[in-house]
Amino acid sequence: MSYWAFHLVFILPVIGVLFFLNRRTGSGVLPCFWKGVGLIALMALLYTTPWDNYLIYRGVWSYNLSRISQSLRIGYVPMEEYCFFLLQPVLTGQYLLFFSNRYRSEIKDWFKPIRRQWLPRIMGGFIGVILGLLGSVAVCRGGHWTYFGLIFVWASPVLCFHWLYGGDHLWRARGVFLASLVSATVYLWVVDRIALEWKIWGISPALSTGWNLLGLPAEEAVFFWVTNMFVIQGLLLFFEFIGGVKKGPQK
Numbered sequence: 001m002s003y004w005a006f007h008l009v010f011i012l013p014v015i016g017v018l019f020f021l022n023r024r025t026g027s028g029v030l031p032c033f034w035k036g037v038g039l040i041a042l043m044a045l046l047y048t049t050p051w052d053n054y055l056i057y058r059g060v061w062s063y064n065l066s067r068i069s070q071s072l073r074i075g076y077v078p079m080e081e082y083c084f085f086l087l088q089p090v091l092t093g094q095y096l097l098f099f100s101n102r103y104r105s106e107i108k109d110w111f112k113p114i115r116r117q118w119l120p121r122i123m124g125g126f127i128g129v130i131l132g133l134l135g136s137v138a139v140c141r142g143g144h145w146t147y148f149g150l151i152f153v154w155a156s157p158v159l160c161f162h163w164l165y166g167g168d169h170l171w172r173a174r175g176v177f178l179a180s181l182v183s184a185t186v187y188l189w190v191v192d193r194i195a196l197e198w199k200i201w202g203i204s205p206a207l208s209t210g211w212n213l214l215g216l217p218a219e220e221a222v223f224f225w226v227t228n229m230f231v232i233q234g235l236l237l238f239f240e241f242i243g244g245v246k247k248g249p250q251k
Contacts, residue, residue, distance in 0.1 A: 001198055001200060002068070003063070003078065003081075003201075007083060010194070011191075014091060015094055018094035018098055022101065030097060030235075031242045032242050036093070036234075037089055037093040037235065040093070040231055041089040045086060047158070048227075049077065049082070052085075054150075056076035057076050058150075058207070059207065060150065062202050063201045064200055067199075067201075068080055088231065089231045092231040092232060096180040096232055099183070103179070116168055120171040121168055122164075123167070124160075124167035125160045128156050128164075131156050132157070135148070135152025135153035138152065139153060143206070145209065147207050147209075148209065148219055155226045162233040162234065162237060166237045169237065170233055170236060170237070177232055177233075180228075181232055184231075188228070189216055189221055192224065196220070203217055
């Protein structure tokens with residue numbers, strides 16, 4: 001199976017099914033849904049591109065040359081991968097919308113003005129800093145810890161920003177947050193395991209720990225968990241901001 005066929009079989013159909021299900025209930029529960037998805041997709045593309053190029057340059061990731069469009073590479077990254085940068089926010093965003101329509105009471109309460117709480121924001125930011133420090137140590141150590149370290153160093157600034165800015169809002173939406181995160185991540189774990197088994201892409205044994213979760217490398221499991229957190233947190237904070245702007249300042 002080629003990388004393009006992977007998108008056609010495993011990514012686009014699920015997006016289509018979720019779009020159909022969400023169309024029946026609408027996106028009114030989340031303001032400016034598609035604008036938010038478009039913004040997060042663009043940010044994902046810009047933020048992930050240099051990191052992904054570096055991973056391929058270092059040999060952490062590799063692609064089966066017979067499964068990608070070699071003539072469509074930009075830098076070290078094949079065009080199919082850039083498409084995935086854009087498709088994942090659409091896929092995960094659809095999961096978020098699906099569960100938001102089923103957690104309507106939580107979402108409605110979430111948009112009500114509250115007194116800002118510092119504890120979730122500080123705790124979330126602190127965890128992000130710790131991950132960044134651990135990642136830096138792992139990168140310096142190198143070897144089998146390289147992939148883990150690069151994930152944590154790359155993820156730390158985004159996690160810190162999201163939680164320091166709106167950790168209390170994210171905590172209030174933890175029901176829809178966790179339902180969306182677990183559902184989208186487990187699905188991507190499954191299809192990533194298939195892609196690795198079919199050798200569409202692979203990771204370096206010398207630069208990864210060799211730990212596995214039901215055959216899925218632990219680094220890949222963490223990577224999809226973190227990237228889906230990026231998408232869901234970014235969308236929730238975008239919707240909270242837009243909702244606040246529409247309501248105007250609260251006295």
